[in-house]
């Protein structure tokens with residue numbers, strides 16, 4: 001059975017992964033957004049709510065998961081995070097398989113996976129694209145977000161493979177420390193190259 005060439009898109013917090021994923025989508029490349037799937041499954045009426053409430057009593061309500069509260073519980077506690085991941089990750093894998101089945105005829109698809117290296121998801125993809133920007137650009141972007149502070153940022157960074165290591169393991173690096181137009185140009189060049197390789 002044929003299947004699309006699969007590009008894994010990853011990068012550390014605030015490096016511009018979602019923005020770059022949207023650029024791929026703009027070029028007509030189907031994108032599987034692991035984070036968005038998680039949000040949907042954790043939102044109001046989401047299918048993971050009973051299991052999460054069972055494991056973390058009081059962490060869900062009518063609007064779904066209380067993300068600030070659950071984040072505070074798990075981002076400093078590796079065991080708790082592992083328990084949450086055991087609930088979340090199999091459901092994400094199922095959603096990813098369904099996505100692939102829907103796009104079986106596409107030449108190229110993107111899996112947007114924040115923790116691609118950390119969780120050994122390299123084996124799911126044919127090539128890895130890492131988005132990267134200088135650390136001070138990353139920090140400024142992240143700290144500008146609502147609900148974020150230096151402590152939470154530091155704890156999340158500590159859970160992620162350092163940017164330099166991600167870049168070293170990438171097949172392609174997209175620079176997001178430049179203008180949006182320049183980044184979009186890099187994405188267009190890469191899509192042209194990946195598509196040409198298929199011919």
Ligand SMILES: CC(C)(COP(=O)(O)OP(=O)(O)OC[C@H]1O[C@@H](n2cnc3c(N)ncnc32)[C@H](O)[C@@H]1O)[C@@H](O)C(=O)NCCC(=O)NCCS
Nearest residue numbers: 013034035038067068070071074084085088114115156159
């Ligand atoms: C704990 C939760 C509810 C907090 O939600 P919140 O909206 O506050 O944060 P968000 O999801 O945007 O994540 C913020 C940053 O933390 C990183 N992060 C999220 N989960 C993890 C994890 N399991 N390990 C390391 N970093 C993580 C993200 O990549 C992102 O850079 C949420 O992150 C979650 O459910 N995480 C576990 C599921 C998971 O592994 N998701 C990411 C991959 S699909």
Ligand SMILES: Nc1ncnc2c1ncn2[C@@H]1O[C@H](COP(=O)(O)OP(=O)(O)OP(=O)(O)O)[C@@H](O)[C@H]1O
Nearest residue numbers: 012013014015016017018019176177178179180183
């Ligand atoms: N050249 C660029 N490329 C990508 N993003 C840029 C660029 N210049 C500025 N930005 C801005 O940087 C921010 C990047 O945020 P984005 O949500 O894409 O990051 P992310 O890596 O997906 O974050 P997280 O992992 O925390 O979810 C956006 O507000 C975007 O507009």
